[in-house]
Amino acid sequence: VKAHPAHPGTSELVGRAVQAAVSQMELPEGVFSLLFDGGHDVGRALVSNPHIHAVGFTGSRSGGRALVKLAAERPVPIPIHAEMSSINPVLMFKAALRNRHRDIADRFVAALTLGAGQFCTNPGLVLAMEGPELDAFITATAEEVERAPASVMLTESIFRSYCSGVERLGQHPQVERVFGKRSSQGLSGLPSVFSTTAEAFLSDVALQEEVFGASALVVRCESNAALRSCVDVLEGQLTISMHMDAEDHAFASTLLPSLEEKAGRLLVNGFGTGVEVSPAMVHGGPYPATSDGRSTSVGTMAIDRFLRPICYQDFPGELLPEGLG
Amino acid sequence: VKAHPAHPGTSELVGRAVQAAVSQMELPEGVFSLLFDGGHDVGRALVSNPHIHAVGFTGSRSGGRALVKLAAERPVPIPIHAEMSSINPVLMFKAALRNRHRDIADRFVAALTLGAGQFCTNPGLVLAMEGPELDAFITATAEEVERAPASVMLTESIFRSYCSGVERLGQHPQVERVFGKRSSQGLSGLPSVFSTTAEAFLSDVALQEEVFGASALVVRCESNAALRSCVDVLEGQLTISMHMDAEDHAFASTLLPSLEEKAGRLLVNGFGTGVEVSPAMVHGGPYPATSDGRSTSVGTMAIDRFLRPICYQDFPGELLPEGLG
Numbered sequence: 308v309k310a311h312p313a314h315p316g317t318s319e320l321v322g323r324a325v326q327a328a329v330s331q332m333e334l335p336e337g338v339f340s341l342l343f344d345g346g347h348d349v350g351r352a353l354v355s356n357p358h359i360h361a362v363g364f365t366g367s368r369s370g371g372r373a374l375v376k377l378a379a380e381r382p383v384p385i386p387i388h389a390e391m392s393s394i395n396p397v398l399m400f401k402a403a404l405r406n407r408h409r410d411i412a413d414r415f416v417a418a419l420t421l422g423a424g425q426f427c428t429n430p431g432l433v434l435a436m437e438g439p440e441l442d443a444f445i446t447a448t449a450e451e452v453e454r455a456p457a458s459v460m461l462t463e464s465i466f467r468s469y470c471s472g473v474e475r476l477g478q479h480p481q482v483e484r485v486f487g488k489r490s491s492q493g494l495s496g497l498p499s500v501f502s503t504t505a506e507a508f509l510s511d512v513a514l515q516e517e518v519f520g521a522s523a524l525v526v527r528c529e530s531n532a533a534l535r536s537c538v539d540v541l542e543g544q545l546t547i548s549m550h551m552d553a554e555d556h557a558f559a560s561t562l563l564p565s566l567e568e569k570a571g572r573l574l575v576n577g578f579g580t581g582v583e584v585s586p587a588m589v590h591g592g593p594y595p596a597t598s599d600g601r602s603t604s605v606g607t608m609a610i611d612r613f614l615r616p617i618c619y620q621d622f623p624g625e626l627l628p629e630g631l632g
Numbered sequence: 633v634k635a636h637p638a639h640p641g642t643s644e645l646v647g648r649a650v651q652a653a654v655s656q657m658e659l660p661e662g663v664f665s666l667l668f669d670g671g672h673d674v675g676r677a678l679v680s681n682p683h684i685h686a687v688g689f690t691g692s693r694s695g696g697r698a699l700v701k702l703a704a705e706r707p708v709p710i711p712i713h714a715e716m717s718s719i720n721p722v723l724m725f726k727a728a729l730r731n732r733h734r735d736i737a738d739r740f741v742a743a744l745t746l747g748a749g750q751f752c753t754n755p756g757l758v759l760a761m762e763g764p765e766l767d768a769f770i771t772a773t774a775e776e777v778e779r780a781p782a783s784v785m786l787t788e789s790i791f792r793s794y795c796s797g798v799e800r801l802g803q804h805p806q807v808e809r810v811f812g813k814r815s816s817q818g819l820s821g822l823p824s825v826f827s828t829t830a831e832a833f834l835s836d837v838a839l840q841e842e843v844f845g846a847s848a849l850v851v852r853c854e855s856n857a858a859l860r861s862c863v864d865v866l867e868g869q870l871t872i873s874m875h876m877d878a879e880d881h882a883f884a885s886t887l888l889p890s891l892e893e894k895a896g897r898l899l900v901n902g903f904g905t906g907v908e909v910s911p912a913m914v915h916g917g918p919y920p921a922t923s924d925g926r927s928t929s930v931g932t933m934a935i936d937r938f939l940r941p942i943c944y945q946d947f948p949g950e951l952l953p954e955g956l957g
Contacts, residue, residue, distance in 0.1 A: 379704055383868070383919045386926065543708070553948075560951055572943040575951070589943035594708045600940045601711065608941060615925045616933060618897040618914035623878075626885055626900070 309342050309350050313462040318343070354378055354387070361613050363604060364389040365427070368517075368595050375598050388612045389598040390591070392517040393545040394431035395579050398534070398562070400555035403576070404440035411550050412447035415523075416455055416498070418578035423458035423496045424521025425465065428546050428579035428590075431517060434537050437527035445525060448500055449486040455521075457495035465519060466494040472518030473499045479514070481507035485525065496520045505533035508540075515542055531558055538562055543593025543600060544570040546579030569593065571600065634667050634675050636691075638787040643668070679703055679712070686938050688929060689714040690752070693842075693920050700923050713937045714923040715916070717842040718870040719756035720904050723859070723887070725880035728901075729765035736875050737772035740848075741780055741823070743903035748783035748821045749846025750790065753871050753904035753915075756842060759862050762852035770850060773825055774811040780846075782820035790844060791819040797843030798824045804839070806832035810850065821845045830858035833865075840867055856883055863887055868918030868925065869895040871904030894918065896925065 310318030322341035329339050342349050354362055354377050364374055364387065371389030378387045399411065418430050435441045460466040476482050476499070485500040498521035505528040508514050514524060528534040541547075547570040551559050566573055571592035582590055588606030591597045597604075602612045624632045635643030647666035654664050667674050679687055679702050689699055689712060696714030703712045724736065743755050760766045785791040801807050801824070810825040823846035830853040833839050839849060853859040866872075872895040876884050891898055896917035907915050913931030916922045922929075927937045949957045 375704070375709075379700070384700075384923070385919075386924065556948065556951060563951065567942055571941065572945060573947070574945040575947050577946055587943055589941045591941070593940070594710075598709070599711065601936075603941060611926075615918070616896065616914045616916070616928060617892055618912055620897060620899040621902055622898070622900050623881065626881060626888065 308340070309344070309353060312343070312345050313464075315343055350374070351377060354385075355381060357381075357383065360385055362387045362389075363612060365604070366391070368392045371595075371598055386612070387598055388602055388604065390427060390545075390604050391595050391597060392519075393427055393543075393592065393596040394515060394517050395428050395544055395546045395548070396432040396434055396538075396541060397430045397578070398538070398547065398549045398551075398559075399433060399435040399441070399444065400549065400551045400559060401436050401438070401440055402552040402554035403550040404435065404444050406552055408440060408444040409447045412444050412451055414578060416448060416451035418580045419452075419500075419523055420455045420458070420498045420521045421580050423460050424469075424498065425461055425519065426580050428582060429519075429521070430548065430578055430580075431523050432515070433523060433525040434528060434534055435525065436531070436534060437529055441525075441527060445485055445500075445502065448525075452486050452498050452500050455498050457492065457497045458521075459494050460496045460520065463494060466496055469496045469518060469520035469522070472516070472520070473522050476501050476514075476518065476522065476524065479503075479507075479511075481511075482514070482524070498522070500525065502527060505529060505537050508537055509533075512540075515540075535562060535565070538565050538569070541569050543596040545590060545592045545596045546570055546572045546574060548574040548576075548578055550576055571596065571603065633665070634669070634678060637668070637670050638789075640668055675699070676702060679710075680706060682706075682708065684710065686710055687712045687714075688937060690929070691716070693717045696920075696923055711937070712923055713927055713929065715752060715870075715929050716920050716922060717844075718752055718868075718917065718921040719840060719842050720753050720869055720871045720873070721757040721759055721863075721866060722755045722903070723863070723872065723874045723876075723884075724758060724760040724766070724769065725874065725876045725884060726761050726763070726765055727877040727879035728875040729760065729769050731877055733765060733769040734772045737769050737776055739903060741773060741776035743905045744777075744825075744848055745780045745783070745823045745846045746905050748785050749794075749823065750786055750844065751905050753907060754844075754846070755873065755903055755905075756848050757840070758848060758850040759853060759859055760850065761856070761859060762854055766850075766852060770810055770825075770827065773850075777811050777823045777825050780823050782817065782822045783846075784819050785821045785845065788819060791821060794821045794843060794845035794847070797841070797845070798847050801826050801839075801843065801847065801849065804828075804832075804836075806836075807839070807849070823847070825850065827852060830854060830862055833862055834858075837865075840865075860887060860890070863890050863894070866894050868921040870915060870917045870921045871895055871897045871899060873899040873901075873903055875901055896921065896928065 325339050354374055368391040371391040375387045378385050477484055482501050482503045485502050500523050502525040505526055508526045547566050549559055571589040582605050586607045589603045590605035591603040593600040603609050650664050679699055693716040696716040700712045703710050802809055807826050807828045810827050825848050827850040830851055833851045872891050896914040907930050911932045914928045915930035916928040918925040928934050
């Protein structure tokens with residue numbers, strides 16, 4: 308494991324905990340090592356080293372793409388499992404908003420502001436039909452966001468790119484700020500919610516760019532067809548959530564074939580911020596959510612990223628690996 | 633499926649058989665289509681098309697690398713499963729050669745000359761300890777090869793590159809021709825067997841280059857250590873076979889950790905030319921045997937190349953895909 312230079316102390320604490328577990332489980336000591344550097348040198352050296360056969364990475368899209376390129380240029384290319392960017396769209400259907408807009412707004416803002424929004428599963432985009440139900444949801448959301456505390460972000464550079472992302476959205480001619488501006492303190496990333504039209508969203512792909520932190524864009528769709536068009540242009544995502552009541556099922560089911568092509572994890576009436584380690588978990592998704600949508604980085608299937616099948620044909624029992632003999 | 637331009641008639645026959653099966657199984661007609669072209673244009677267009685999400689390919693290393701590059705440069709990169717080149721090393725251990733060198737030679741030459749050697753699992757390299765056992769095997773092999781009929785090769789270009797590969801080996805200063813030269817007729821690829829030393833093999837990586845057709849190189853190793861060194865420098869392979877008797881097990885077992893890193897399929901006392909479609913089959917292997925050693929192109933696991941996991945969280949039963957509800 309190569310530690311991120313932003314938090315060497317935290318990495319060391321985690322590293323020592325893993326080391327203790329390795330020794331407690333009587334695994335070979337070399338099964339885990341933790342390396343530090345101040346930039347990209349150690350990471351680059353690891354990805355280029357002929358003894359490395361596969362890489363898992365979490366970070367930015369540019370970082371992930373750079374590693375994929377480096378791995379492809381090796382004399383022996385290797386798979387890179389890079390988890391990069393995702394805005395985790397949330398679809399809110401009419402009946403659900405009419406019946407429980409305040410409850411959905413409460414849970415949406417809680418998911419949006421969790422850990423200053425620095426979760427890869429943070430809900431950064433809302434697609435919903437315009438109308439009084441959506442207006443009520445936006446009003447409730449604005450109230451919750453105003454009340455939400457600002458949290459200190461992980462690093463100054465993350466804070467700065469959050470601020471510039473929010474500024475970019477705020478200055479977009481077709482984007483409206485949903486709640487009053489507050490002054491920023493230190494490295495605290497104030498939560499931000501914006502709204503725009505389906506037409507604007509469809510005509511400017513930059514509105515899909517991830518703003519890492521507690522920022523979300525609500526797209527007001529004038530029709531089911533407009534909402535469907537917005538789904539169709541989505542890039543690959545880690546998660547897509549749908550908030551629906553029984554009346555919404557018929558329309559939701561017509562979107563599923565497209566949604567299944569867009570994300571690794573589809574949720575109903577929930578948010579993706581809680582990621583359980585289980586056999587069914589998929590924390591992955593089509594490009595650019597990850598560099599390889601056939602895998603997951605959380606859950607029991609995650610080990611598949613680092614395995615290769617081998618066929619042992621007509622082996623005498625004593626030469627078979629343990630468990631096959 | 634994009635048909636190879638070398639055999640449009642055969643492709644059409646196979647295509648019509650698949651089409652008949654699709655209709656008999658009442659699958660949607662679009663599930664299979666067969667496209668033709670005279671070169672690379674249709675293949676390139678398919679790999680670049682945004683509706684294509686994964687590609688399987690069998691062919692040369694340069695062809696595979698070109699497709700991998702094309703796929704990586706797409707706005708949304710996709711996985712390419714390219715099966716490229718493999719020389720399918722055959723390790724022959726001392727006791728096995730002593731006890732049954734003639735039987736092994738018979739089966740080796742049968743595997744080598746099957747289909748004019750145009751199998752991706754064709755045994756192109758033999759690694760064995762030098763000594764009277766190996767000399768007896770080589771003599772028996774030369775006799776068999778002399779008797780083996782020449783077969784017409786698939787295309788003129790395959791025949792030409794087979795001839796130039798054989799010529800290159802024949803002119804190599806440290807490579808010896810194992811049997812007398814015969815004249816070539818039409819497009820018939822005459823089987824060829826060469827021998828060299830471990831030292832020569834270790835010092836010239838070009839001796840690992842695949843000669844597609846019925847050509848094999850026998851490497852005489854002066855010690856177990858030399859044989860181990862030859863195994864350690866092998867590139868990734870589809871198959872590696874070992875011919876061994878009980879006395880050979882101890883040494884063979886020490887090579888296994890290295891062999892497991894080199895091939896997708898390991899065989900004892902057999903040759904890889906027969907590829908059974910079964911759950912245990914791995915027809916794949918580390919680069920450059922394939923572009924992605926985590927998969928197989930034959931056997932039930934082959935479908936994994938074209939699947940992505942999706943997690944359905946808290947879905948109402950009626951919205952779950954068939955089989956999950």
